[in-house]
Structure formats: structure tokens, C-alpha cells
Amino acid sequence: MKTWQKWMPAAVIPVVIAGIAIAVPMSADAAVHLPAKTPAQVLELMASSSVTAFSGTISQTSDLGLPSLPTTGLGSGSSLAGTLALLTGTHTVRVYVSGASRVRVQQLDQLAERDVVRNGTDVWVYSSAGNTVTHATVPSRDRHRAVPLPATLPTPAEAADRIVAALQKSSTLRVGTSERVAGRAAYELILTPTATDTLVGSASIAVDAATGLPLRVDVTARAQTAPAVSLGFTSISLARPAASLFAFTPPAGATVTEQTAPRQHAAPAPSKPATTPPARTVTGTGWDAVVTIAADARTRTLTSSKQFTALTSVVPGGRLFHTSIVNVLFTADGRVVAGSVPESTLAAVAAARSK
Amino acid sequence: MSRAETADERAPGGSGPAAARATLGWGLLGTEISVLFRRRRTWAMLGALAIVPVLIAVAVKLRPAASASGRGPAFLDQITSNGLFVAAVGLVVCVPLFLPLTVGVVAGDTIAGEASAGTLRYLLVAPAGRIRLLAVKYLGAAVFCVAATLSVAVAGALAGAVLFPVGPVTLLSGDTISVGESVVRSLLVALFITVSLLGLSAIGLFISTLTDVPVGAMAATIVLAVVSQVLDSLPQLDAIHPWLFSHYWFGFGDLLRQPISWDSFGSNALLQLGYFVVFGALACGRFTTKDILS
Numbered sequence A: 001m002k003t004w005q006k007w008m009p010a011a012v013i014p015v016v017i018a019g020i021a022i023a024v025p026m027s028a029d030a031a032v033h034l035p036a037k038t039p040a041q042v043l044e045l046m047a048s049s050s051v052t053a054f055s056g057t058i059s060q061t062s063d064l065g066l067p068s069l070p071t072t073g074l075g076s077g078s079s080l081a082g083t084l085a086l087l088t089g090t091h092t093v094r095v096y097v098s099g100a101s102r103v104r105v106q107q108l109d110q111l112a113e114r115d116v117v118r119n120g121t122d123v124w125v126y127s128s129a130g131n132t133v134t135h136a137t138v139p140s141r142d143r144h145r146a147v148p149l150p151a152t153l154p155t156p157a158e159a160a161d162r163i164v165a166a167l168q169k170s171s172t173l174r175v176g177t178s179e180r181v182a183g184r185a186a187y188e189l190i191l192t193p194t195a196t197d198t199l200v201g202s203a204s205i206a207v208d209a210a211t212g213l214p215l216r217v218d219v220t221a222r223a224q225t226a227p228a229v230s231l232g233f234t235s236i237s238l239a240r241p242a243a244s245l246f247a248f249t250p251p252a253g254a255t256v257t258e259q260t261a262p263r264q265h266a267a268p269a270p271s272k273p274a275t276t277p278p279a280r281t282v283t284g285t286g287w288d289a290v291v292t293i294a295a296d297a298r299t300r301t302l303t304s305s306k307q308f309t310a311l312t313s314v315v316p317g318g319r320l321f322h323t324s325i326v327n328v329l330f331t332a333d334g335r336v337v338a339g340s341v342p343e344s345t346l347a348a349v350a351a352a353r354s355k
Numbered sequence B: 001m002s003r004a005e006t007a008d009e010r011a012p013g014g015s016g017p018a019a020a021r022a023t024l025g026w027g028l029l030g031t032e033i034s035v036l037f038r039r040r041r042t043w044a045m046l047g048a049l050a051i052v053p054v055l056i057a058v059a060v061k062l063r064p065a066a067s068a069s070g071r072g073p074a075f076l077d078q079i080t081s082n083g084l085f086v087a088a089v090g091l092v093v094c095v096p097l098f099l100p101l102t103v104g105v106v107a108g109d110t111i112a113g114e115a116s117a118g119t120l121r122y123l124l125v126a127p128a129g130r131i132r133l134l135a136v137k138y139l140g141a142a143v144f145c146v147a148a149t150l151s152v153a154v155a156g157a158l159a160g161a162v163l164f165p166v167g168p169v170t171l172l173s174g175d176t177i178s179v180g181e182s183v184v185r186s187l188l189v190a191l192f193i194t195v196s197l198l199g200l201s202a203i204g205l206f207i208s209t210l211t212d213v214p215v216g217a218m219a220a221t222i223v224l225a226v227v228s229q230v231l232d233s234l235p236q237l238d239a240i241h242p243w244l245f246s247h248y249w250f251g252f253g254d255l256l257r258q259p260i261s262w263d264s265f266g267s268n269a270l271l272q273l274g275y276f277v278v279f280g281a282l283a284c285g286r287f288t289t290k291d292i293l294s
Helices: A003-028 A039-047 A079-087 A156-167 A297-303 A306-311 A343-354 B002-009 B016-038 B040-062 B064-069 B085-094 B098-117 B120-125 B130-163 B179-210 B214-232 B251-256 B263-289
Strands: A053-062 A089-098 A102-109 A112-119 A122-127 A132-137 A171-175 A179-181 A184-193 A200-208 A214-221 A229-237 A255-258 A280-283 A290-293 A313-315 A318-322 A327-331 A336-339
Touching (some): A003 B263, A039 A156, A179 A200, A306 A318, A318 A343, B016 B040, B040 B064, B040 B130, B098 B120, B120 B130, B130 B263, B179 B251, B251 B263
Antiparallel strands (some): A122 A132, A200 A214
16 A cells, blocks of 8 residues: 555545534525515514423523633622623523423533522522522412523523514514524524614524524624624423422532512622612613613622723723623713713713713 | 555454454453553552542541632532542542643553554564554553543542542532432543543554654643643634633533533534544554654
């Protein structure tokens, strides 16, 4: 055998692997043929969705133009670090849903996990990092109803419902090309803002053709091709998850905190400033709405931290936290002004409000 | 020489001389493994690996309060309540450096070690064929990967059982499993880590065919293991992360969830298979065309 023949496998195998690596994603993206639907029909399909039990893996990626932070140094310990970790990189979440009152959400981190389990009126939050458990009780009148769970990402369906409810009126709707999400054929509903001064270019919702369940939500910034935020199933099963998954008992040795007044906003883990209850005003509606939050203890803790200074830049009138789809202005007098609008609009709102 | 290896590559199907050659292959593997495990160096490395979890257990036993701070490697704060976590902490500590170090020594020594000792040509005098010799050497390294991972896990479990109470184990998801099931999970974790090291072993085998200086091959393999991890920690390079052989090294945590997440196990196995095939082919190309002078 000649020398070149002996080297053949070494030359051919990488080529074959590269071929497979290119071909497999392409075949997954291959054109999906579905009967044509108007945007109104897709919305109707979404509204008619009656999926009450499913399990699946959700992947959330953010590309907000923030500096990439090394994932190792940031634990889920500090609340700001936790929020920041959600704003950068990729996160994997497993969800198990069996009716409105039995939900389990697992945020999978490297060698760590955070679980939120709702079983009837009990809500448990377990964090493996500190081996801590928080227990809350859902009021019995809400026993069979869905309630927002603390410290979890929304599912694509929840995010899609919120986007449609809040922004349908201020958007132009169209149906994009059908695609395959988590192995299921899906319609793509695209919402483009009618307002011209928002940072958001479009939001797209992939709606499962068979069940109407939203499978993925992408938000794309203006002048950006890759989605700024993407939240979608990578795998989904419509079988009812085993009941044992929802039976949570705090593990031995865990620190259990009882939450006496379970309020929707009383999340133990980071919540965005927008959910802070008091003194919150909204200017405008739709995509270019601007939220103003008055100064309180929470905003002061936030602005006094070291990471805050590193992540914001000085602008006239305060400090600005800038991402490709959201700007947050922290004014000198302690207010927080946020919106999917350019910095100048925020400054104008802040100036008008302070008068 | 060349006639023997040509016949070898065509995978003879069970006739007389082929069967003789097959027994020769198994015999060669037996010899290789017994030589590997009769070396003092191998036992020294396995012993050093086993000491890591023992040291951790003793340190936590002496100052239990210091481990409750939440700092340090994952699972460290669980040890005082359950000794079985010593094995997990030991593996977390050994995966980034100690395991690749020992595997790099064994894999880098495979061919270069024989070449430098002047025994390589004698091995090839027997009608075993060069590819068969490579396969046997690789399997020897793979057996060492199993032994290295198990020595950390078993030493950790034993040290933990001696120094701390043992009981039902809390998974990352907060669910509790029995001791019996936790042994199954530990073995799965050991399997995951063993598979994780197979790609590195293939790289070591290839580098070992390039040189007659075993120390050079060992050092190069270990350096690559470190470089791969450094690249994997840089967020700017996230496009190449899924292709780095060390990318899933800590993915064994997915076996400690309820229910088990097999995604990273599958991705890791596929990735390591890719490294095995690519570097195995490179090693074959190099070794079958090499002039064996020593």
C-alpha cells in the first residue's frame, strides 16, 4: 500500500465529520410545508391551544450586546449577579407541566440546579447551590389556577401570550415561513412595531401547527440579524409527566424558609425593577412605552453595587445601562427610567417627569 | 512487515491464520494491560488520584465549619451530612487537571515509550500488524481511564463512609434517592468521566506516534488538555466551544438530576467518538508510514 493511501482515512474522516456537522442542522431547517394561514388565523390557533400537560427542555439565549461575563465567577448568590447571568449567554430550563396547578421548572446550571415546584397550593423553590428551600402557599381560591411562579423564566407560551396581549395593537402582523421547532412543524407569526422610535426590530412567535402551543419566541433588535433574546423549546413531549415529579419534600439538611405572605411579587430571587410595586408610572403604550420607577431602597442598593458602576456608563442626567433592545437610565435623583427606546427618549421622559 | 499489516487491515473472517492472529491480538492486549498495571508508575498515579478525595474528607472532618461557607468546589458543603459526597467532590476536583494529567502520561507513553526503550521493533516482529498494536495500545490507555476514574470514586466513597454518616443522597434537583440508587448514579458518573477522557487518550496516542521522546508526548497531551479548558472558559470563543474535547467534562452533573438528563451524555459520547476517529486515523496514518528505527 502506498504512503498516501495510508493517510487517506486521516484526510477523509475530518471531511466526513464536517459534512455531517453542516448537513444535520440544514436538514433540520429544511422547508416545512403547512397550509397557508393569515396572521389572524395563527392568532386564533394560538388562542385555541388546549395543551395542559407537557414536558420539555427550553433554551434561552441572550445576545444583548452586553460584555460577555465569565460564567464561573457569578454564582446565583447575589441578586444582581443572578439577574445579569440571565441577561448573558445561554440557559437551559426543563419544564414539566401537568395541568395549571402542577408545574415543575428546573433551571439547569453546571453542577447546580434551581427548582421551582408547584403542587396544588404548595410552591417550593429549591436551590442546590446553598441547599436552601423556600416554601410558599397559594391561596386556596387559586388552587386550580395558574399563578406566576417566583424566580423562573416564562415558558415560550407565557412569553408569547404576554407579547400578543400587550403589543398586538401597536404592531403589524404577518406570517413568516413555516419552520421546525423542537421537531414540530410551526407557523411563524412576526410582529413588527409600527412605532419607529423603538429599539426592537421585530418579535417572532413560532406556533405549533398541530396544537397551537407557542414553541419559541425571538426578539430581534433593529439592525441586528441574530435574535437579541430567544426563548424556545429544544425538545418537547406532550405526554403527561409522572405525578411523582411534583411531589417535593425538602431534602434532609436543607435550610427551609417559610414565606408567610405569598404575594405575586414577593419573589425570593431577583426580580426586574419593572415588577417593583410602588410609584411606577408608564408613559406611552406599546413598543415605545417608558416605565419610570421612583427612588426607593431597592434602587439604591442596586445603584450602590460595584457591578453597577462597571456595567453602566455616564450620560447627561445619570447613568445608562444599554442593551440592544432595552435602555435603562438611572437618573441622578435615584429614579429608574426604562424602555425599548433610544437614550434621548428616556432622557426626555425623565426631564418631563421631574418638572 | 507490509504484507502482514495489509492482511490485517482487510479484517480476515475467521479462517485458520486469521483466528491465530485474533488470539494474538487478545494475547497482546492482555500483555499490554498486565505490563501497564505491573508498572510502579501506574500504581503511583492511581494512588495519587485516590489520595485527593481522602485528603478532602480528612480536611472537612478536621474543620467542618469551613466547608459550610458555600465556597469551594461543588458539593463540598454536603459532605458533613453525607459521606458519599466525598466521591463527587473528589471527581469535581480531579476532572480539570489530575485525571487529564495521568491519562496524558499513559497515552503519551504508548508508542513513544516503546520507541525510546527500543522495544517497539520487537513488538512489530510478531505478525501482529501496526494497526493492531495501535488498537491494543489505545485499549490499554482506555482501561487506565476506567481505573483512574474508579480509584477517585471508590476511594472517595470509602473515605466518606469511614469519616461521615452515610444515608440517602440529595440530588441537584432536591429529590432524595436511596444509597443503592446513588451507587448506580456514581457508576454512571464514573462512566461519563471515563468516556470524557477517551478523546484525550486518542490525541495522546497520535502525539505518541510522532516522537520517540515519551516525556514530550506526555507534556504535549497535558498541555492540550489545559489549553482546551482555557479556550472553553473564554466567552468570546463560544462558537468553537461545542467542538472542544473538554467542553462536557463537567456535564456529569446532568446525571445527578431528577429525572436524569441524558443530553450531555449523548453529546459528550458523540464528541469523544469524533476525536477518537479523527486522531485514531491520524495515528494510523503516521504509525503505518513511520520508519521504525528503534
